[in-house]
Amino acid sequence: MTLPLDPPGFRHDVAGTSAADWDRHLGAGEPLARDLTAYSRVVVVAAHPDDESLGAGGLMATAAAQGLEVALVLCTLGEASHPDSPTHTPERLAALRHGEAVAALAELAPGATPRVLGLPDGGVTAGEDALARRLVEVVGDGRDTLLVAPWRRDGHPDHDAAGRAAATAAARTGATLWEYPVWAWHWGRPDDAPWSHLHRLELGAVALGAKQRAMAAHASQVAPLSAQPGDETLLRPDLLAHFARPSEHFVLEPLVDDALDDLHADGADPWGADSRWYERRKRALLLAALPRDRFERGLEVGASRGALARDLAARCDSLLALEQGAQAASAAREQLAALRHVEVRRASVPDEWPDGRFDLVVVSEVGYFLSPSALDGLVDRLSGSLTNDGVVVLCHWRHPVDGWVLDGPDVHAVVRAAAERSALPPVAASYVDRDVELLVLARDWPEPTR
Incomplete structure (x- = not known):
């Protein structure tokens, strides 16, 4: 996870809305997500390594277990996650986080290989149009494809831009788009949630276990890089609690592609x-x-x-x-x-x-x-x-x-x-x-x- 450049009034190291607060509202009132048997392929977009494990790891494991092709697209390698680190340069962080993404993907969809687009961490917005074109190339004819990406209003500029690019790509390819919140669980409030567009995917024990192992594989984010200042843990237990529940939640909103207009x-x-x-x-x-x-x-x-x-x-x-x-x-x-x-x-x-x-x-x-x-x-x-x-x-x-x-x-x-x-x-x-x-x-x- 890379810290937001322009967060909507929140900090990763300050307590946000708790998982318990959300759990009182999540559940039976949400419609279930569509059966995955409607698709032959799942393409998951992550602004940074670990986004996919947090927001859609259970979906990826479920799809792989059902024999669907699972592809992971990493927009960046998250090299700016620890800008004040005294022990890790951005280049070293990029290599470390790439290895973590490979290990996490092996837990979720054995045999799959992440595709790295190489956008700069913190610069996805500037490359949004190019990202949309790359995603169109990846998806192609999307009639049997489920495209999964960060929510367009997740609150992190990179996440929001990746979500908008995915929405554009879905409109152009005919793919179905599911968007997963990450930071919105932290800064958002149940009263402001997009309940009319939120769908729930129940996770089996095997998928949930694979997700937990995938999250743990991102060690640079869930544990400190070292004991020195600047190497602190980014994904603290209170944030990770949002992703420990036996369900994942996706926003299904209308697609938008205003490029021609x-x-x-x-x-x-x-x-x-x-x-x-x-x-x-x-x-x-x-x-x-x-x-x-x-x-x-x-x-x-x-x-x-x-x-x-x-x-x-x-x-x-x-x-x-x-x-x-x-x-x-x-x-x-x-x-x-x-x-x-x-x-x-x-x-x-x-x-x-x-x-x-x-x-x-x-x-x-x-x-x-x-x-x-x-x-x-x-x-x-x-x-x-x-x-x-x-x-x-x-x-x-x-x-x-x-x-x-x-x-x-x-x-x-x-x-x-x-x-x-x-x-x-x-x-x-x-x-x-x-x-x-x-x-x-x-x-x-x-x-x-x-």
Whole structure:
């Protein structure tokens, strides 16, 4: 454990809320956590070595005993845990704590090896965006993955940043996220607990024993480094008591990923919709690929600032443009305000989906910002939202998309597969060059007129 840089009014060496106080409130009122058999893999994130043993050691041991793959990601090696130590340099502490993490993991999930990301202890917040991208790489397609991380409001800057990065990664991969409190047990009060989001995992005797041995393996934290000042014990018995109970408690809160919307802050045009030749050329190709001149009711998924919607509006009697981000949706409404037949609506697809049917649906430069499971959900939504003569057009950048699971060719492969099994209209036309790929799905292609 590394001490908080900016603690919310608490110190590790001053008594906080006791385990007995919490125990009077924990228990039967909390819903049980979901059965682990829904997953094939558990990925546990720790801001520092020992976080995982304290907050999720029992979960890790339970998962390993059930045959699930268990992976541990260490953001830092906790080299700043004893900044005033006269006997241990930060480098020596990092090596010591890495060895302790390996020993603890051997108790919880024999055969597993921790993955060390090498962020500086106390500097996870500065590397939060990079951490989210690394976690996306680790998780990949998260449909069968349980991602476990420190609670986003645990009170330690490194813990909070690791939790936020994990929430972003879960949103992008489709993984389920459970967050574990550590310092919140110490400084928090039962009256302020997130009870509506707290779930309990009961631990068997074997898992609890493995957890206790794993906690003890972090000797640099649960015992003094030496008798000299600056080498004192960091995890005192009163704090460890919170992690001795035969249950673990996880916060299950909504996921948040504001990265794309943040790009549109202060009126910014992150994609250069009207200034970049790629953007103008891409829209021209898309419009030229439409098999008909006019459509009655069009839908654009992922409108950004409304540049494409502005062009589609000239081809549609009515157009609904969906955009998840508040900043981008506001910019789109402003740009399209004069077009009375165009509506811009904030919506997170596929969960928030409009009623009715459409004879044109355009999915441009947004498919790879969905998790694999969300993309499957979008395909299902499209299948039930097309008129008999409905057309679907996809258009995506073909280069790698850093920080997300999918790229443009991946998205188009999923949609092609849906068309082949008749979940969507067949592929009627396609176009590919170095930068852009287009796909047109349609059951009918009108005869040309002279």
